[in-house]
Amino acid sequence: MAVDEYDADATELLEAYDFLMKYIIIGEAGTGKSCLLHQFTHNSFKEHSQHTIGVEFSSRTVNLGEKRIKLQVYEISSSFICRVPNKSKLWDTAGQERFRSVTRSYYRGAAGAILVYDITSRASFANLSQWLADARALASPHLVTVLVGNKSDREEDREVEWAEASRWAAENNVHFLEASSLTGDNVEAPFLLCTRSILLAIESGSLDPEKAGSGVSYGARALRRVNSSSRLSFGSLSGNRRKSTIKLRLPGTGGKCC
Template sequence: MDDAYDEECDYLFKAVLIGDSGVGKSNLLSRFAKDEFRLDSKPTIGVEFAYRNIKVRDKLIKAQIWDTAGQERFRAITSSYYRGAMGALLVYDITRRSSYENLRKWLLELRDFGGQDMVVILVGNKSDLDQSREVEKEEGKGFAEKEGFCFMETSALKNMNVEEVFLQMITKVYDITRQRSLEAKMNEKEINILSGKEIHVGVDEVTTTKQAICCST
């Protein structure tokens, strides 16, 4: 993608996919970025990433999604890639209880290396394998509610809720970013008024943004 096209984007957001090896992070990213799924997908080594431009409200956003390796031996490499990330999909495999039980370990790492206001969505992947389920949907939903996250089950294979979960994360990041920009403008206005300067702020700039609705499909 050339620089001229990059300049047309209103925002660049970085997000990460985290969770145990084999939960389907790479295929979730591949499905979202290229609408592809690989049955022979191999474990990610280190970190990989993909871009996709999407429209949120009336803005064009370039989403830069990083796929982190789940293997323990790569943790020292990937921890630095949390820096600057504004969103994260915390992924487990509904057919592998150990990947669900390890969520707290991933959450601890996320809080150690990620930003305080990072948008986190809990994702129970491989929902097409319901007959092999080891983690009930209500368990995932309960964990997410306790931590204050949104929750969704997905299937990269069947392309179920993949688009929705990424868009939900990116929309929430956009809303937070726009709200911060609004607050900064209002603070600047107050400072300018106190210093005797007069500025004009358009009505659309002081409109509170709507918050994205959490989906627990």
Template structure:
């Protein structure tokens, strides 16, 4: 873990998807390596951070969770503002959560940067015997829509680390390809400067310049 003054970039990543698919547990598994069997739906927005070393850069990842707002359709553009990555999560045992992926994707692109990195995540793959969505079907949907894809289990940790790190790596690659230097807000707004970034978000120190 790095302290606040030792990172090169801050990347905001949001978790979206229907209530009950395991977004909060993916968040706590990745940031704290914890799983809460009795996690209750809370109202509001929660986020946790984790600092990761990647290609000689120290990157602080802010992971935001809707924390129950999705069932009230009360998610506003403020939740998406500044996000450069998203994990669109569904439950592999509940087809209705997968069917809503298209709607979530539309909402995401209506409010967020169209160049952001998005991964479709089929969670709860520890419940293989209850599966209703074939991995091949979800993968095909992801490819059609230009999304990354992975199946995870927040319960037993399967692919949780890999999902977040793959998204982070893809974001970093996009930022690096634009020759980001200190003070550039491309680190948080991949399509260019549409609004001012905070000081923390401007912490690009040129670590990924060739």
């Protein structure tokens, strides 16, 4: 075997995964969605971040138990740029509707949603119900949603209390935690929590990755196990193999982490 062929096979093996999952990040402009995604995928804060226009895409492969999962993440903007031809300062409202139609198309087939608000902005918290309604109407019927209160490092500027957001999450049957895209605190947690919930749904049989619109598909590693008639075991999903402790605040736990 040639060296180039050997390197290609090694790369393919390293990048192999058991499942591919589609996630969306949604919420009002200015809540730090882009910074949250950048911190998750690059492990660093995104300096001089500008409002996303349209959709930003990124991906990362994570490990849970014995499973390797590739996450395809779409950060969907609530901002748009569309001007009337030859009148650069006038907004085209028809263009706005077209923009919304295009961006909402990315909701389809999403298995997980990261719903973000800014703990220092009550306005960003006020419209959560609409964002959640859109996601549940357009994404996978088995959509797993995690509410994230971003900018937890700015406690002195807080306008939305943790208890209030926790109640909202419990009432709307979504998970909840706070994070900081600046410091990286708890940034991985919502993505891993989503992934763990989806894996458990697959294991229980309530979610079928082969069904269209599930937002999940088998990767090469899983298909090899199926072809060899091996049982798809999820290993330790309880977190016993994690290298570090991730604090997850779930609704109904009284603020405790697990």
